[in-house]
Amino acid sequence: MKVVLKNVNILNPHQNVSEKNINILIEDGKFKNIGKLTEAEMKDAKVFELDGKYIVPGFFDMHVHLRQPGREDEETVVTGCNAAANGGFTGIACMPNTDPAIDSAEVVTLIKKQAANHLVDVYPVGAATVGRKGEVLSPMAELKDAGVVGFSDDGIAIKTASILKRSLEYAKMFDLPIIEHCEDESLAGGAMNESINSTLLGLPPIPSVAEDLIVMRDILMAEYTDSKVHIAHISSKKSVEMVREAKKKGIKVTAEVAPHHFTLTDDAVKTYDPNVKMNPPLRTKADVDEILKGLKDGTIDCIASDHAPHSLEEKEMEFEYAPNGIVGLETQIGLALTELYHKKVLSLENIIEKLAINPRKILNLPIPEIKQEEVVNLTILDVDAVWTVDKKKFLSKSSNSPFDKRLLTGKSVGVINKGMMFIEGSFTII
């Protein structure tokens, strides 16, 4: 099948490509022609009048919880992939805190099999230790052969410095990163960030130093082992500062931030809405300001949603009892464009780097290119579309989002990957 994307702008900083008002012909899932198209080429093609929308390399979310196996009532590989496509992503990495954890080739295979025929590429992250218990190294070589792109005990930090050291040393053989949820266990367990707000709201606090301590430990260990650490969902000022300094020294550390951590502060908790409860928690304005600075100066490499589906029953609880986490795949691009691009924190090129290029670099994955004969893997962005988030329209199985009814500017209007297209709410094979 032939598809024509008409009057588009192409932007891919990885290839140094930026073109305006151009046409793209896709045939059999590949770029057939880019530029002026002849009548003959357009014949029998499905034509999309895209009028100034941007064609960019397919976006990639490197921090997603798919809940399969174990909590298929909250999300499955397929519903998570549907949410990813709807949110503008052609690839995701899924975290290993499933039940059972992704600590064996069998679980990796199960997940990859579920996703095999989907538009969205799914790359599992393996557990760093068996059962994420922090005691015994997971079979990393076997996991790598089964297809994992990194290792993490996400949900918690790798338990001890000694097992972290071994994880880094072992993972280094495969050049894969250790992805860390940075939180000191002995300071964990509260319900919100420790600040004046935790005092005013009477909620048990989690101090930001709980994150900072593990970020510091991990940076030191990355330096010592000369191996790669990736800091997941960075949220505190100090942590951003430490990553910045570490990068200057050439330590192999990278970092991601979730949209809620650059959009909201812990003022949002004043409603006691369990949909603003996540871990790491929302922090203060000083933290958000440092995150914006870190995004701008490159300290923070990428944006990842930490998409964490939870059932309504679980989230409709007392704040302290409700589980941590929010869904994020379907609001991420809108929040990034609204809060970062339109507020002039990042250029559109920066946004593409942080949402398409850098996550793949961190995970050693090929970066999609927009050129003739290349397999099509792209996202179509309408950066000026003004829209209101409606959780009823999410394709995720869960809807625990604090951004419902929020007005955003900019969204994905469609994605193409693996010979499939998702546009206007439905999938088609092209």
Next chain:
Amino acid sequence: MSLSSRHLLGLKDVPKEDIQLILDTATTFREILERPIKKVPTLQGKTIVNLFYESSTRTRISFELAEKRLSADSVNFAVSGSSVSKGETLKDTVRNIEAMKVDMIVVRHSCAGVPLMLTKLADSNVINAGDGIHEHPTQGLLDMYSIREKLGKLEGLKVCIVGDVAHSRVALSNIYGLKTMGAKVSVCGPSTMIPKFLDELGVDVIHNIDEAIQENDVLNVLRIQLERKAREYFPSIREYSQYFGIDRERLEKNGKDILILHPGPINRGVELSSEIADSSSQIILQQVTNGVAVRMAVLYLLGTLN
């Protein structure tokens, strides 16, 4: 005169006029409590549910008595022996109670924010009887009532809250209420028991109990909640009572007669020596009596709002 809100969730945003009105109304009810027949028909026909998710003796009894003396029909719902132990969610429980056509809900819960949650689930007036380590507004009100009764005013007084401020629901309600009424509020306790950012509330923080005695007109001494996690926050009860406990010797050393309040129940020999507990017992027991009057005032003012 009427209150500006139909719920009492905390003292944070309660204006001075409202506090004044509650305290003045409580004075009227306080007189009724001295009569041989201690009952008025004010809330006849109103149904009040005391929804207690956390065990409580004095607060629950105090509310219950207040309700009975206003002739309301009151029902107690305690966590044990209820559907909660069968796994029912708060939402379902509240909707069920609401379906039985009640007018007011008095709620205590170990989680902060539950009273606010209730206002979204139910149409009843909601009164917070203590939520987590957040607020306990009627305790704050009765403390203010007791101080005013004893010293004739609140404005300009210096009040120090002593003890485990970080894990207290009484502290925050006292801070808000007293500050609104023009008192100067400080806190005194081990630094592990004072929230890190408390000074942002305009509260002085000190760690020396002698200084607290010298500088203030009133000490509101909090109970060290030995049954809770409090034990992890100081080395030993012995050290606590030595450095923060109040006994006769300490008061004499500072040569000062000071009004001592305590929300009860007292840990004798920990925060107050037995001797001080007994010599202050008049005001501490008055606090209990005043508690009933203040709760009558709150119930009356909310129950007759429309």
